[in-house]
Amino acid sequence: MDNVLAFGAASGQAGRVDALFVMIAVIGGFFFFLTQGLLIYFAVKYRRRLPDRDNETPAITGNPLLEFLWILIPSIVVVVIFYYGWRVYTDQRIPAAGATEVHVTARQWMYEIRYPDGRTAINEIRVPAGKPVKFLLSAADVLHGFYLPDFRVKMDMIPGRVTTLWVQPDRPGSYQIFCTVYCGTGHSNMLAKLIVMSPHEYEEWVEHGGREGDEGGEHEPLVVRGERILSNAGCLNCHAVEGKEKIGPNLRGLHGSKVPLEGGKSVTADEEYLRESIVDPGEKVVKGYPNVMPTYKASMPPDDVRAVVEYLKTLK
Amino acid sequence: MAHGTGHSRRAGIAVFVALLLLTAVTVLVSYVDLGLWNTVVALLIASVKASLVALFFMHLKGESRLVWGFALFPIVFLALILLGTLSDTMLR
Amino acid sequence: MSDPSGEHGDPAVAFESAKLGVWTFLATEVLLFGALFTAYTVFRIRYPEMFRVEHAKLDRVLGAANTVVLITSSLMVVLGVDAIKRGKARLLEAYFGATILLAGVFLCVKYAEYAAKFHHGIYPRTNLFFSIYFMLTGLHGIHVLLGMGVLSYVIILSRRGRLSASYYTPAEMSGLYWHFVDLVWIYLFPLLYLVG
Amino acid sequence: MEGVGRMEAEGNGRGYLSERGWKSWAFTLDHKRIGAMYLWTTTVFFLIGGVFALLLRLELLSPQARYFSNHTYNVFFTLHGAMMIFLFIIPAIPSGLGNFFIPLHIGARDVAFPRLNLASYWVFAAGFLVIIGSLVAPMDTGWTFYTPYSAKSAAAVTTLSLGIFLIGMSSILTGLNFIVTIHKLRAPGMTWHRLPLFIWGMYSTSIIQVIATPVVGVTFLLLAAERIFGVGFFDPTKGGDPVLFQHFFWFYSHPVVYVMILPAMGIVSEVIPVFSRKPIFGYKAIAYSSVAIALGGFLVWGHHMFTSGMSPLANAIFSLMTFFVAVPTAVKVFNWTATLYRGSITFEAPMLYALTFIFLFIVGGLTGPFLGALATNVQLHDTYFVVAHFHYTMMGGTVMGFLAGLHYWFPKMTGRMLNEKVARVAWALIFVGFNVTFFTMFILGVRGMPRRYAEYLPKFHTENVISTIGSAVLAAGILVMCWNFLQGLRKGAPAPANPWRALSLEWRAASPPETENFPEIPLVTEWPYGYGTPKG
Numbered sequence A: 001m002d003n004v005l006a007f008g009a010a011s012g013q014a015g016r017v018d019a020l021f022v023m024i025a026v027i028g029g030f031f032f033f034l035t036q037g038l039l040i041y042f043a044v045k046y047r048r049r050l051p052d053r054d055n056e057t058p059a060i061t062g063n064p065l066l067e068f069l070w071i072l073i074p075s076i077v078v079v080v081i082f083y084y085g086w087r088v089y090t091d092q093r094i095p096a097a098g099a100t101e102v103h104v105t106a107r108q109w110m111y112e113i114r115y116p117d118g119r120t121a122i123n124e125i126r127v128p129a130g131k132p133v134k135f136l137l138s139a140a141d142v143l144h145g146f147y148l149p150d151f152r153v154k155m156d157m158i159p160g161r162v163t164t165l166w167v168q169p170d171r172p173g174s175y176q177i178f179c180t181v182y183c184g185t186g187h188s189n190m191l192a193k194l195i196v197m198s199p200h201e202y203e204e205w206v207e208h209g210g211r212e213g214d215e216g217g218e219h220e221p222l223v224v225r226g227e228r229i230l231s232n233a234g235c236l237n238c239h240a241v242e243g244k245e246k247i248g249p250n251l252r253g254l255h256g257s258k259v260p261l262e263g264g265k266s267v268t269a270d271e272e273y274l275r276e277s278i279v280d281p282g283e284k285v286v287k288g289y290p291n292v293m294p295t296y297k298a299s300m301p302p303d304d305v306r307a308v309v310e311y312l313k314t315l316k
Numbered sequence B: 001m002a003h004g005t006g007h008s009r010r011a012g013i014a015v016f017v018a019l020l021l022l023t024a025v026t027v028l029v030s031y032v033d034l035g036l037w038n039t040v041v042a043l044l045i046a047s048v049k050a051s052l053v054a055l056f057f058m059h060l061k062g063e064s065r066l067v068w069g070f071a072l073f074p075i076v077f078l079a080l081i082l083l084g085t086l087s088d089t090m091l092r
Numbered sequence C: 001m002s003d004p005s006g007e008h009g010d011p012a013v014a015f016e017s018a019k020l021g022v023w024t025f026l027a028t029e030v031l032l033f034g035a036l037f038t039a040y041t042v043f044r045i046r047y048p049e050m051f052r053v054e055h056a057k058l059d060r061v062l063g064a065a066n067t068v069v070l071i072t073s074s075l076m077v078v079l080g081v082d083a084i085k086r087g088k089a090r091l092l093e094a095y096f097g098a099t100i101l102l103a104g105v106f107l108c109v110k111y112a113e114y115a116a117k118f119h120h121g122i123y124p125r126t127n128l129f130f131s132i133y134f135m136l137t138g139l140h141g142i143h144v145l146l147g148m149g150v151l152s153y154v155i156i157l158s159r160r161g162r163l164s165a166s167y168y169t170p171a172e173m174s175g176l177y178w179h180f181v182d183l184v185w186i187y188l189f190p191l192l193y194l195v196g
Numbered sequence D: 001m002e003g004v005g006r007m008e009a010e011g012n013g014r015g016y017l018s019e020r021g022w023k024s025w026a027f028t029l030d031h032k033r034i035g036a037m038y039l040w041t042t043t044v045f046f047l048i049g050g051v052f053a054l055l056l057r058l059e060l061l062s063p064q065a066r067y068f069s070n071h072t073y074n075v076f077f078t079l080h081g082a083m084m085i086f087l088f089i090i091p092a093i094p095s096g097l098g099n100f101f102i103p104l105h106i107g108a109r110d111v112a113f114p115r116l117n118l119a120s121y122w123v124f125a126a127g128f129l130v131i132i133g134s135l136v137a138p139m140d141t142g143w144t145f146y147t148p149y150s151a152k153s154a155a156a157v158t159t160l161s162l163g164i165f166l167i168g169m170s171s172i173l174t175g176l177n178f179i180v181t182i183h184k185l186r187a188p189g190m191t192w193h194r195l196p197l198f199i200w201g202m203y204s205t206s207i208i209q210v211i212a213t214p215v216v217g218v219t220f221l222l223l224a225a226e227r228i229f230g231v232g233f234f235d236p237t238k239g240g241d242p243v244l245f246q247h248f249f250w251f252y253s254h255p256v257v258y259v260m261i262l263p264a265m266g267i268v269s270e271v272i273p274v275f276s277r278k279p280i281f282g283y284k285a286i287a288y289s290s291v292a293i294a295l296g297g298f299l300v301w302g303h304h305m306f307t308s309g310m311s312p313l314a315n316a317i318f319s320l321m322t323f324f325v326a327v328p329t330a331v332k333v334f335n336w337t338a339t340l341y342r343g344s345i346t347f348e349a350p351m352l353y354a355l356t357f358i359f360l361f362i363v364g365g366l367t368g369p370f371l372g373a374l375a376t377n378v379q380l381h382d383t384y385f386v387v388a389h390f391h392y393t394m395m396g397g398t399v400m401g402f403l404a405g406l407h408y409w410f411p412k413m414t415g416r417m418l419n420e421k422v423a424r425v426a427w428a429l430i431f432v433g434f435n436v437t438f439f440t441m442f443i444l445g446v447r448g449m450p451r452r453y454a455e456y457l458p459k460f461h462t463e464n465v466i467s468t469i470g471s472a473v474l475a476a477g478i479l480v481m482c483w484n485f486l487q488g489l490r491k492g493a494p495a496p497a498n499p500w501r502a503l504s505l506e507w508r509a510a511s512p513p514e515t516e517n518f519p520e521i522p523l524v525t526e527w528p529y530g531y532g533t534p535k536g
Helices: A012-045 A064-093 A199-207 A212-216 A222-232 A271-279 A302-314 B006-030 B037-057 B065-089 C011-046 C048-055 C060-085 C089-119 C128-159 C169-194 D022-026 D031-059 D070-106 D114-136 D157-184 D197-228 D242-253 D255-276 D283-299 D312-340 D349-366 D368-372 D374-380 D384-414 D420-446 D458-491
Strands: A100-107 A110-114 A120-122 A124-128 A133-139 A144-148 A153-157 A163-167 A173-178 A191-197 A258-260 A266-268
Touching (some): A012 D312, A100 A153, A110 A124, A124 A199, A153 A163, A191 A199, B006 B037, B037 C169, B065 D312, C089 C169, D022 D031, D031 D070, D031 D384, D070 D384, D197 D255, D283 D312, D312 D349, D312 D368, D349 D384, D368 D384, D384 D458, D420 D458
Antiparallel strands (some): A144 A173, A173 A191
């Protein structure tokens, strides 16, 4: 029962959830039209016609059979819905054999991804189509959520614990990941993507070292590459290029400007400062901003950092 | 309204002595290592003591069903929050 | 269920109302401590070793002594209420005074225990066992303090000649509350001091 | 409408309102005055909370942050939630209308403990003052205060915890007072099965207040202790468990939605028979279902936590229980509908709001199973679907019931009639605005928009714009209604003792009632729903 809803289900599991949704909607719709229909019908039909004779209504105070029935029937209906919902859920929770495991750690306000072979990434998970994936979810600071609407699943991410979530992505494509547990200022900017690749493309991508920077080819200009990395690595979740500030300082005009630091000093934002702020952001914290940016030392190789800095220099 | 009598004073002192004895027993038992049974015994003794206090000191013994209801009612909910929470935390 | 009357003036109704009110209030109190007991159970099951090691740091002799103090204070309340039922206001004041005194002893012992813990660098933040220990005994201690206040108020009422063999509702009600404070300690003592 | 019965005292002036001056209010022991003070206070907070809601809708006109920063948005939705829940919807009907009408309904002169009643109000006032004080560092945690975020947040969480603790205490004391009042002060002949259904609703509510509130009280104490002393119950770095906070929080906060809805259901059960001139259908079923909902409400708190990493068994149990608590609610809806059958129905404002309650509550109720069923819950939890469901039951339900009650009892409380035409205009705006605002959110939720988002993906733009337009219409309706209330207070026509020709006891008192309520305690000989002719 794929694609029963207007927006596509991305897996067989999701199709089953949709089927349950439709079932509840049909049952609910029936009762909706029954009760609302009667409510409106009675209200119209039995509106007062004879003002002086309105105490001549029948003194009906109850009807045992009717009352028994409308306790019994809803009870049966809800047990059926419960059972169906529980079965779909249980099947959904048991991972298929041979699932690829991907570790995801959430922190304010990004997802850090770690693959079994040691590769890391930020806010972007790439997996091959047709193979089950198991996400091992955890959080570094506060509660976060991991919601894949196209797969109809979500799971909270809890500090100090590992929770799991499992999907079977059938079709290649790019799927949205939302944070669903309120986690502070950047909550609504905490977005990520699940990119499902065809197995063949995935192989190729892994062989190339599994880095996002590389699909632009070897002759990609440094600035273009920097811009792409910047948007892929989640920087823009906290730093706007211009307009209203998010969590951190805006990026436009940053290069070359004088930056006041916590502790009273200030520094000129040269290339070295920009580089350091990416790999070791806690070292020089800009005055008036929370010290919450994680280090990109592990997830962004020096070449990529260089590209990002070059791109930042163009934002005048 | 029942008025104070010598009988109620004697009953109060008897309960008091029982409470002291039970306190002594529970402390002594705690020095013996019974494993998990230490907890069970301690809770049993505590419940006996609590019942004595409620029944005699708080006069639950002679109370109406309404008051009994209000005395026992919260215990159901205490069990509920305990079991409900444990059904999660013990079986994760 | 007694017949409803709708009248405030009736002293029998007022007495029954007050009693039902206090029992309802105690129902609230059970759940107030209930949440903490739940936390205790959850963590005790999760970290049995920590509870076994840490509970030994409490002084069970002092705990037992405090138990005896509270039980005795409860008896004083029983005798005090009994006294006023026989119309002996002075005797009520003496017994309730003794209760307050014993409550003071209880708090002093508690204070000594806390001080010793702090001295050894043990605070509520030290570990979960002591988090629970301080929260439970602290909340109970606040109840003892409140109880002392309530009992003092009854003594003042009695000194003003407001209590008699025919009207002793405040004494009876404060007694119910005090017994409940005792009852909570009856559970706290073994759970914290005796079993780990 | 001249006097229906000789028993009724005619309104002779200002009744309980005769005394003037602030002291006559601040130190009053009269349950009617205390109820009125609650009504004023909670209505003000309703309006403030509503302003925050409008600001939120304004910001959501555009996908990007346009008018406020994300932080400001988060503060606004926290304040909207916390004020609406703790300062309006929990106290409004129980403490406001309940205080005013419980003694009048059962034929008593006052509640059992009038001094305690006054103290409850002032504890409540202290609570909201402390909460207002916490605005120096306004909260951005959401009204659910989930740890560890709330334990780390730089906002004045500790102060706010104290404020909510006080509000909770007030709620407990009020509930206690009502329980004793209903048990002990019923007029002669007022047996349990002759009690108005509003009283059954209030009794069930009071039980929840007394049993559940202390748990949230202690939870907030623990949260404060975590911030002050470093107690680690909810702190994972100390071995604590953030999910335990959720258990405690929802052990209170789920039953408390029944604190909100049960009295509103009680009001609807009062209004429907009066304006249909029919006895209530299935009295016992409605009465006992209130108790069943109150008790069953304690078994379902875990359904707020299906994606919180709870054990599979807990998920299954809580899901099943959730479905069972739906049955008594359904029974009530069927009974109300059946009451209309062969009635002689008129559509004054109270009836319009009561019917609206049923209409919107059915929508809210029927969207419940989507959230109760585990698999669809996993999909829809924490999305706008939940926001919509919640507002359909709480605003479409409780607030409509509250408004039904305000319109129904306005003549009794103030001694003046409302302008019926203006009331209908307000009703129409509220009805349309409400549905446009919140039905759209179901669609947003199914399409996957998470809640508490200051900024959102452009694909959700259209629905958000529609919803914001709806909220403006809704706000206009509320304004017209408020204006109508103020006009009614100032220059409404004098109200007779029993303008709706209702049979419950409060209508035997004058409008407004005298301080003593009744010249003499009434003797009750029948139930309050004896409308219609036995062999019609």
